[in-house]
Amino acid sequence: MSAIFGIPVAVILGQLTLGLVNGSFYAMLSLGLAVIFGLMGVVNFAHGAFYTLGAFVALLGLQWFGINYWVALLLAPLAVGLLGIVVERLLLRHLYGLDPLYGLLLTFGLALIVEGSLHQVFGATGQSYPVPPALAGGVNLDFMFLPLYRAWVILASVVVCFTTWFVIERTRLGATLRAATENAPLLQAFGVNVPLLVAATYGGGVALAALAGVLASPVVLVNSHMGTSLVTVVFAVVVIGGMGSIFGAIVSGLVLGVVEGFTKVIYPEASNIVVFVIMALVLILRPAGLFGRE
């Protein structure tokens, strides 16, 4: 088969597909972060913990109550989203108007508590979540064998990302949300319940993280630190896309997944740092990020 820059086309296609799968997770997670930062100005360091919680809700739901994958896909984001609203009402609310550093510290502390507790109860090795029967098996794409489940992850992520973008940028609800970030007192004067709106935004953002967690659970072992390694990369993705830019978060998530995939072939040792190198370059050349406004 032919080759481009000495890499066979089959390998390129394979890595492109896998890169898109990983990019889907990055996109969904960075999307939630971008929504929360864009609309609330909170740097949500607990995002990885909510992702982990989503996976655990799915796992324990299956083990304790026999709740299947499809129900968990709805239930886990709902449960974790509600928890997010509670966190916003009880804790985060008091930090608005202060330096963003306080929100960062609070959510970082929350992440440590959640992950530490899960570790204490469930140990470090983690547990397997079975692939739902309807998505077992795979298709032979000629250049690679693609498990159906991974194809489903790409599809689900694209739908979720597009829907979120559409709701925020193209609907009345989204317009109200954006107005709340521009001038909250004025909007409140119009009779809109702004605190509720903000709480719902945070709940929605972390529900996205939980959804990504459920999607990831059949792919990796469900354990207490599954979110830790991922969330650092996702933060870099958000910075590259431009803090708060929803479109930027989605596109840079997918693109960086692909870039990382190719690094794994060309120079595997660097695959865990390539995103951060790109982040450094972007910060030097375009400090507001690729899609951010100056």
Added chain:
Amino acid sequence: MRAATLVMAAGVMLVALALVPSARAANEQVVIGDLDDMSGVYADVLGAGGVESINMAIADFGGTVLGRKIVTMVADHQNKPDIGASKAREWADQDGLNMLLGGSNTGVNLAMAKVAGAKKVPFFSIGAGGASLTNEDCTAYTVHYVYDTTALANGTATAIVNAGGKTWFYLTADYAFGTQLQGAASKVVEAHGGKNVGAVRVPLGAADFSSFLLQAQGSGAQVLGLANAGTDFSNSLKAANEFGVTKTMKPAALLAFLTDIHSLGLQTAQGLYLTTGWYWDLTPETRAFAKRYFAKTNREPTMDQAGIYSAVSTYLKAVKAVGTTDADKVMAQLKSMKIDDMFAKGGYIRADGAMIHEMYVMQVKSPQESKYPWDYYKLVRRMSGEEAFGPITGLCPLAPK
């Protein structure tokens, strides 16, 4: 300026005073320190369960030796060599450390071995795999107790090459342990007429292994050598199943612990060959220990968790035999005694520090073969200690060829 100098001098004095070893602690107690990964990817392999084993060993010994109380200190090295080294130094300098236990992670154990060697503290490496601990990085105070990369390769790689798996591609954890394990396996494969086709070095704790597996599949090799451990091992094997890699390649677990098999489940792990230094369901003695351990932790012990019990008992027996905690006398005793307990039969510590004992090549049972909880392995072959750990290489100056 003079005031500043005075303050500085006073500070230096204070620090210097703090560094004077506490004579009281050294005389009234025997201090055992355990530095391990307590919160990361290897925490279930040894971790808190290992601490439970240490406490069992001390309680079984009676809680005192030479009329001195035996106390333990535990810290989390977080898989960071600098933390491991500085904590070991602190314990040796300030707390009268008598015996140091090294938990998981070869990189951290290498750093701890250097400190223990310099401070003359007997150091028992339990969870590390890297055979360099008793070769180019050996010290007079290191004992490598449970298993090493040489023994793992001699067990698993030999079994698979002899079963017809001649060409190998490795997925290697990109740090000291992974590269040493790959190196050891490559040698064994070549020595038995096999061929090493290639390898990909994967950063520790990678979130996704599918990319690397696709490369392995593209190599056309018959065997997928997994030179990694813990969560990395489990996640890579899980993905290998998902992507159909295991249909064309035979996976070889160069290091797998009981806890890994437990979390993967037999459906995924069945048929896998692996090498272990101990298994809970081997003899009445191992089962008796496992039963006591299970009562405390609700899990069956891994080879490391059994090995750390044995290491503490062996050290205490040596101290009792020579009537002192003097490191040189204890080390001489350790290297001249036989180790006979539920962990090892006729084990002995070689001049280079390797504890030579029987190792077992196992195959993971299928869900149908497994009759009761934690019934995971069937014994394929016993290897004598000499066969498993191989001859003295001469790389350690303490043990010339």
